[in-house]
Amino acid sequence: MNIIKMSEGIKYARRRFLGIAALSIAAAKFGMFGSANAQSSKTTPADATTIQPGTNTSFGSLKQIDAGLLNVGYAEAGPADGPVVILLHGWPYDIHSFVDVAPLLTARGYRVIVPLLRGYGTTRFLSNETLRNGQQSVVAVDIIALMDALKIRKAILGGFDWGARTADIVAALWLERCKALVSVSGYLIGSPESNKKPLPPQAELAWWYQFYFATERGRAGYDKYRRDFAKLIWQLASPKWDFDDATFDRSAASFDNPDHVAIVIHNYRWRLSLTEGEPKYDDLEKRLAEGPVINVPTITLEGDAHGAPHPDASSYAGKFSGKYAHRIITGGIGHNLPQEAPQAFAKAIIDIDDL
DSSP states (O other): OOOOOHHHHHHHHHHHHHHHHHHHHHHGGGOOOBOTTOOOEEEOHHHHOSSOTTSOOOOOSOEEEEETTEEEEEEEESOTTSOEEEEEOOTTOOGGGGTTHHHHHHTTTOEEEEEOOTTSTTOEESOTTSOOOOOHHHHHHHHHHHHHHTTOOOEEEEESTHHHHHHHHHHHHOGGGEEEEEEETSOOOOOTTGGGSOOOHHHHHHTHHHHHTTSHHHHHHHHHTHHHHHHHHHHHHSTTOOOOHHHHHHHHGGGGSTTHHHHHHHHHHHHTTSSOOOGGGHHHHHHHHTOOOBOSOEEEEEETTOOSOOOOHHHHGGGBOSSEEEEEEOSSOOSOHHHHSHHHHHHHHHHHHTO
């Protein structure tokens, strides 16, 4: 969140006033914040969604800005003087995961920034010579560079999949830039070394695409069939989400980015120690490999029908040392939680800001 002068804070309070009563009524249903070992609270569809997902289909015209190694494409909505929320998508998704979340937040006075990650949509590398690197730390470095370019000192960060990992990393390593955190599937920071440990066969089966991407056949197959591949992942990761072709196609257009395949393949091969990262990020990766604790206020979310590999909440609750709550969103909600349950995700952002 940006530092706001007293007069700006008053304007912001007035913008939020009309929504406070309704939110306070709903807040009781979500449970109180507690310590890092607080019990999970479950929300029903009636609690979590007061709008029909898919109500909104577009952010309108995107903006572009040079930031670090990239020219970043991003959506922006809400008042320029509002507290900032940065929303981060995952793979294989794009900014449309937040197309219904953003209006809920702007209605409460927030300035919402939704960037396309490296390898997606209109985001491009400034130099052809830059390694198409997908290791975990560089995506977080991209977000810090974007905040610098937009002159955003501090923001609430929220995300899922790659976006949740990136938000976790920013909160862990750049504490001064993150006011609060909303992370689907919780603590996703890892390291190639920790990934060397084999999992039980059933768990390994869920990572089939990671091993497929380790082969040249997998790279070529993803390149040729990237939309078919992405749709399959959507179906497996959110088995109860009845998305239509138009919803999928809006996001799939982002996979036509010329760097998309290279970034995705590098990410998964790097995780398995099959390819190197860049030495200039070694210090960041060493810090991440230690599993740093996150001490900003945090809400972690999980859908009750999550079909993708994800850790149990009990395994990461201790990684959050500040005010913390975990919420299970019920009603057949899968991996793409912000798009499947936008009200629940938006409410988590609003609640974490009210601490």
